[in-house]
Amino acid sequence: MLPQVPWPGLLAAAVLLFFAAAIGMEMRLDALGYQPTARDSQERWQAARARASRLGERALILVGASRFQLGLDLDVLRRETGLEPVQLALDGSGGEPILAGLANDPKIRGTVLVEYYDHTVGARGGVAEDMQRRHEKSSGRLRLWKRPAERSETRLTEWLHERLNAYADGANPWSSLRWRILPAAEARQYLVTRPDRSRLADYARVDMPDFYYRRVARTLGEEIDVKGPSIEALLAQRIAALKAEDNADFLAASREVGRMAEQIRARGGQVIFVAMPSSGMVREIERRRYPRERFWERFVAETGLPGIHSDHEPELRGYACPDGSHLDVRDRGRYTAALADLMKRKGFLAPDQGGTRQ
Template sequence: MRSSTSSFDIYLTRRAPPRGRWLLPISAAFVLFLALVGWMEWELARRGFRPTVVDSPELWSRERDRASALGSHAIVLIGASRAQLDLDLAILARDSGLQPVQLAIDGSSFLPVLSDLAADDSVTGTVLVDYQDANLVWRDHEFTALGYINFWRERMRHPQAIGFAASESLLATLRQRFLRTYADGAGPMLAVSRRLLTAHATPQYLQTLPGRERIADYSLVPMPDFYYLRVMRDAGIEDMSPAPDARAFEASLKQRVETLPEAPAAAFNDNVRIVASAVARIEARGGHVIFVAFPRSGLVLRADEVRFPRKRFWSPFVQQVGGKSLRFDEIPALAAFRCPDGSHLDAKDREPFTHALAETLATRGWIGQGRPPVRNEP
């Protein structure tokens, strides 16, 4: 008597594959899929959406590798969102003759990244720091930067262990780079529900490029509300009383800004010594460190002036760290720029500001000027 297993095996071997014209329906499905993708991309483009990558530790790690590989040919940008939004990397490369490496991290402190670069003897280029007094007073904005650094170090120690994750991240970056459907980390379903089937989709004012630089179009955001929220966020104002109109609200906000307490300086000197040590280590092996206080405007600037008086913070910092430091408001060509949200430059100002900054740095002899840009090395 045959077992059920052997009968089943015979059934499998004798069963003929289903017949039919499969090529036509498969081809039709593929064509419909491409048509749907094309329509989505066209409609999203018509609505003003652009491909934009999502910043991530993996993307940052690739740039961190370049900071070491390029050596003296690199100009490494560290700090927060101003270094990402205010600078045009192509212009900076052309004007300086150096290869820009974007290591700034939105909403983070420059201190952990500067310390990491100082500990890496292969970093011998120019480090341009987006300086903010708050980074030397409070250390609570370092967690994101430390997470990025730890990811990069783990990647260096165990490249095989995270190889799959790195491949997935690369594929995701390619999708985001070329397809509007995946802009800002969205996907097809979210793009359809939130952007295509909505009469008034939220405008995409911010775009992140593959090199981690960012572009902001402030004509797409609701002003002055966007500006007021930025002032409150940067100044640490958590609540405001309602006002009958924008003018009254701004007057009330200005009063709050003028009464802000001066920032505590207890940890400032200790942190300045950490910075000075990092600068000395980089410059001892032939590198350069430049600190730049980027443009601010309106009540964002005023809040910084109230909380961080120059004579108690910036001036002692420059004196103790030495080296190369400049403030935007000390240079007429840089002070002429205005920030729509009080804290960052608009997309239309990135190119002229980068030109002005590069010219200022070159005039002081801190970077070269007029040399052809160095080729990007793997």
Template structure:
């Protein structure tokens, strides 16, 4: 009977070289030569190779370049025909953040809604008063969040001119663009660089506008709504803007009757979304908040002035009825001890063109700014004289 070691004993008679050969794996077959088309099996090498065919690559590249330039030129020409302009910067959160970082020391700062934004010409103000204001106004937004931010900034001791679109001012502390404050605090270096790069291209091309994007073109189409559903529209493009946020009403709003009427037709839809008149407790709370912020700025040597710019149509109706100045504007000015400039109180601030009832014609805004600045500094000088005489 074979013993338990019979297999070892059987192997003992096999030469060592043969035993090693039996344990080693069989050699892999040689790789076949590459076929005539230049392909080699991908598992044969670390990477596959392909012979580039002979083509007129230079002429192909030139053709692509010519076609690209031609298509961009056609697209650019189309939007310039629609009155879009190169040098019109995007009113982005990055643009606002850039100007907010400049609002330090004794700077003159504009905060408010689109009326302060479109109606005040920074260049004319600089010519009139010798100082160029910093524009922090935002369309569709209450200035209260910006006033609080400036009041809590120990580095700011300047002059704030706050525009009051009364329903927006009292109904909310912020509005549709109030998120710019958080963006300013969290803005990354890449976002800052992207803003500079975007400005460089905006100086050259007119088609680089938010309103030229397919999404915005589609959104701005008039489409039927379901029965009982109120139409919801946002204003079309209304302004053009320089790099430091110096803005004015877009000339198409002033010169294109059809486009202007579209803007006028949208205002009742946006006004319908506004909050109803506030209760007495709500009005008192807003005034107390504003008074607190005004006192902080004055405590550092600064000042706050409130303004109400010209309006017509449904905006004038709202300011004259549901949001009458006696309950809102006049009371805020009186209880905060600030200067208030209401266009109805000054003949020099009346009689200007308001193409779509809410903002001044771009050429009228220049004359209005000069007169508004003159009145403002005269009122400040008069108040200072009264304080000194006490």
């Protein structure tokens, strides 16, 4: 039994009303300064990982976390090294599961830049482990079984999401409405994800110094009200009380990392560790918890791998991280060029990449 309703007209009116509301949302988000971005989705990471295998020795594979994603300019790396950069860094995750996967993949014969962060050496689990597991599962399947509908859906979704403000930086329209349009205080987008999975951070668009204090509190691993009185003094007091971490597990994990890297080097590849810059109280926390002589220097000694620590290289010093932990979009190009130049001069890259391999 059909309900006697003039459906064609009613549906057309509903569609028009819906589009009017969606366009209204887009215009409001635009007025608030939001812009469409790529989505750092699981599918995008998997595609990048597959590309890393395909590129062979031409690949410059970046493994790490947000400091690589925000701090390295892939276009500059491409220009300076002649290699094809592939961004595999994952926000909020240690890169070791990914490095282990690369070590076990016989197709990986290129250069691997690994973000060094003392506390992530030996870290397993989390997003990186999950991504690696999914990669192994999907690459184990025969090509025949890959699902055309899934592939087409990924492309269509990416195409649409990269054109609408409502999906900016991983949001969906509901979160955009709830957190970006409805709040009385004007929200501003400071991160833009690019299709190559790198991310641009414009810290001129965040509320300082609260944003910085929140990052310091997060690095301390504490929940502190950053709007409280004497926040600077309170944080300084907490930092002063920090003790150096024990390095026994760290050293064992370092040796394991060395073994992974050796597998890649045995195939003609290269593995280089890079500690990105940090600033202010964040750097002070890292120095106190992970003293250079007990962590970084022991790491380099145990693994025997080439490494660059931004704090210890004159060419890489002087880059201020506005939130204490990440480079601003205005600095990433210069920093990346300086890093590439240093890698070449130190001989970490092969001769045809502008260096003399160590």
